[in-house]
Amino acid sequence: MSTAPTTSRRLPDITVPGWTQSLADGAPGLALVRIERARARTAGWEPVHGLAVAMTREPVHAHPEVTNLFQGAPAVAYALHTAGHPAYRTALATLDHSIAALIRLRLDAAYRRIGDGQLPQAREYDLINGLTGFGTYLMHRHHDHDLLREILAYLVRLTQPVHVRGETLPGWWATGSPDRRQSPRWDGGHSGLGMAHGISGPLTLLSAAMRRRVIVNGHRDAIHTMCAWLDRWQQGQARQPWWPEVIDRHEMRTGTLSLIGPHRPSWCYGTPGITRAQQLAAIAVDDPARARTAEQALAGCLTDERQLAHLTDAGLCHGWAGLVHTARRAAIDADTSELVTAADAAAKRMRQYLRDHGTPAGDGLLEGAAGIALVGTARYVDGSAAWPRWDTCLLVS
16 A cells, blocks of 8 residues: 555645745645656646746745745745756746845844854754755755855854853754743753754754765864764663753753653654764764664664654654655665664554544645655665755755
């Protein structure tokens, strides 16, 4: 039985605000499914063209406060570039100018903040909202680019510690709460460890760029600094370690966690994304021991019933599809078949989950049927892809 749900059995609600320009849950993410089908010749390009028209019918958002990899101009351009179709060259050239201007504004704001001696918000640098996401788009679109190197230099700068009222904090220590809800726990800020909103995203972008020989001053040291931070907060047993999703100021000061066990094994915040980030970092800096440790940790996660019990949906962001896809991408780079076996077992459980619970109500990439469909039909092979990969936005490939 295929793991891929159909995404054509329901009509998308194009009246939802932002749907036409949302990679996470709108037309650009749905277009990725249509693109893969067109490439596989199981469908034509007409559905892709229809979504491209929907994405560009109205002015594409390019405001620095609301635009990121998953929303607005970068999201639309990401999907159009993934298609690799000549019909989109003119639109992409126009979008490139807007995205470059956005990145310069975001970088200028970040360096002003640094110059003022202030701590960042996570949305300044993370994958979903921040400069890591913009860098991911540039790598997807151009392989190498002057602005990509500027983003990498900024991420290197982010690893320099900051001193606040007698305390030394990592440069990525973020103000406020991780979920934008006020709580006394977050009065002293936080540090996320995961791929979507934490330090694993910047770490993976730096590592992916180094593997492509796109390197800036301090690059290797920055990777080591971020890996050391993840090492500091590793919990659990040697073969089944886990990491907290977020660290608060009290935990930072005491070095102890309030959490007594692992969270769900999600791509976005959990062990899968964190271990894949460390594996890619280890490959980038030629550290086979770290790579093997990361691979063992991911295999342990895939077989740890405590962690698997926390999975309550099939989606790509924080469900079964994200776990399976991350593990299968990691298995390509692993030296042993352990991850392949564990990922296959997880995929079997994902199929059972889909049979028992059905696909999500939405069609989106991160939390809906589109992401599950892409994972269900993905080909996991070694070597570079002939076309831009749909999952570059997840930083796992």
